[in-house]
Amino acid sequence: MIYLELFLGFLKVGCFTFGGGYGAIPLIRDVVLSYGWLSEEMLTYMIAVGESTPGPIMVNLATYIGSSQAGILGAVIATLAVVFPSFVIILLITALLKTAIKNKYVQAVLRGLKPCVTGIVLATGLYMVFTNLFGSVSVFNTDIKALLIGAVLVLSMILFKLIAKKKLSPIMLIVLSAAAGIIVYGC
Amino acid sequence: MKLLLDLFLTFAKIGMFTFGGGYAMISVIENNCVERKKWITHDEMMDMTVVAESTPGPIAINCSTFTGYRIAGFPGALASTVGMVIPSFIIIFVISMFLDNFLELTVVANAFRGIKIAVGILILDAAINMIIKMKKKLLPMLIMILSGIAMLLINIFSWNFSSVSLMLIAAAVSLVIFLLSGGAKKKGGAEE
Numbered sequence: 001m002i003y004l005e006l007f008l009g010f011l012k013v014g015c016f017t018f019g020g021g022y023g024a025i026p027l028i029r030d031v032v033l034s035y036g037w038l039s040e041e042m043l044t045y046m047i048a049v050g051e052s053t054p055g056p057i058m059v060n061l062a063t064y065i066g067s068s069q070a071g072i073l074g075a076v077i078a079t080l081a082v083v084f085p086s087f088v089i090i091l092l093i094t095a096l097l098k099t100a101i102k103n104k105y106v107q108a109v110l111r112g113l114k115p116c117v118t119g120i121v122l123a124t125g126l127y128m129v130f131t132n133l134f135g136s137v138s139v140f141n142t143d144i145k146a147l148l149i150g151a152v153l154v155l156s157m158i159l160f161k162l163i164a165k166k167k168l169s170p171i172m173l174i175v176l177s178a179a180a181g182i183i184v185y186g187c
Numbered sequence: 188m189k190l191l192l193d194l195f196l197t198f199a200k201i202g203m204f205t206f207g208g209g210y211a212m213i214s215v216i217e218n219n220c221v222e223r224k225k226w227i228t229h230d231e232m233m234d235m236t237v238v239a240e241s242t243p244g245p246i247a248i249n250c251s252t253f254t255g256y257r258i259a260g261f262p263g264a265l266a267s268t269v270g271m272v273i274p275s276f277i278i279i280f281v282i283s284m285f286l287d288n289f290l291e292l293t294v295v296a297n298a299f300r301g302i303k304i305a306v307g308i309l310i311l312d313a314a315i316n317m318i319i320k321m322k323k324k325l326l327p328m329l330i331m332i333l334s335g336i337a338m339l340l341i342n343i344f345s346w347n348f349s350s351v352s353l354m355l356i357a358a359a360v361s362l363v364i365f366l367l368s369g370g371a372k373k374k375g376g377a378e379e
């Protein structure tokens with residue numbers, strides 16, 4: 001039952017992603033790959049599309065995956081599921097439990113959750129960068145072109161930070177990487 | 188009713204013109220809801236940011252639900268949240284109908300080979316920001332390192348172990364340590 005799977009999968013995403021934005025991607029990746037909804041390749045494309053279109057990335061991904069798996073109804077179900085936990089939790093906190101966040105047990109749980117999320121995001125980032133540049137861990141196959149693009153991107157981020165005194169926005173980095181991809185791999 | 192429409196349209200506008208989600212949303216919401224509309228105060232906005240960070244889900248949804256509820260109760264929360272989601276939903280739904288054909292073009296496929304590298308770097312960058320913000324104490328550092336190693340192994344060997352289980356274990360460990368260390372008996376509560 002694809003509708004139920006979409007609902008449960010994205011409910012999990014909505015319940016367990018902290019911090020939003022790119023920090024949410026490792027969990028989405030985990031859920032999406034384990035249900036076999038998208039390939040790793042296709043997911044990366046969608047992350048780029050989600051970044052280049054407005055709105056929260058989690059909502060963008062939920063809508064796309066829902067739509068690709070089960071049409072408009074799938075899109076509606078996945079989007080509702082990803083939004084639902086936030087909506088309910090925030091309502092409960094603002095309406096009834098104004099001090100719930102400060103509760104010592106809740107704080108103890110959060111003190112465990114947050115560093116764990118950080119570790120997961122770090123590991124996923126390292127793994128993705130490594131496989132992009134060197135192929136898989138078992139079949140070591142360095143991609144010189146990819147290495148070149150990676151070096152250009154990191155250098156641009158550092159230079160921008162030094163010169164403009166602020167961070168290069170993710171969308172600018174994606175535009176830059178697309179241009180680099182076309183230049184290096186041809187059109 | 189006019190207020191609900193105003194909430195809906197304001198958040199639809201924020202949803203339509205903010206790229207990237209996450210923390211990028213917060214400054215736009217502050218600009219609209221605190222400075223222009225004066226729906227909430229700057230202090231409330233700060234409180235909300237803390238709550239949004241400590242609760243799961245997209246930050247934009249957390250903020251729109253909070254603001255909507257403050258201004259107009261449950262209907263307000265609903266109007267704001269729906270407003271926030273609608274633009275994304277429509278845009279992505281339309282894209283999803285012809286993305287596959289679009290990806291068959293060689294130039295697009297090559298552009299995405301570059302983008303793939305950028306996405307990895309962006310996730311790593313998000314992790315670095317999270318580490319900077321983290322409390323530099325023994326327990327959180329240890330949990331972070333162990334979870335990171337576990338996640339790397341899960342990825343490398345394609346183990347069938349979800350990151351959600353990893354998070355639940357970390358939460359349980361932290362709670363048990365808190366109870367064993369006698370934290371429950373201390374007065375006050377939050378350490379911050």
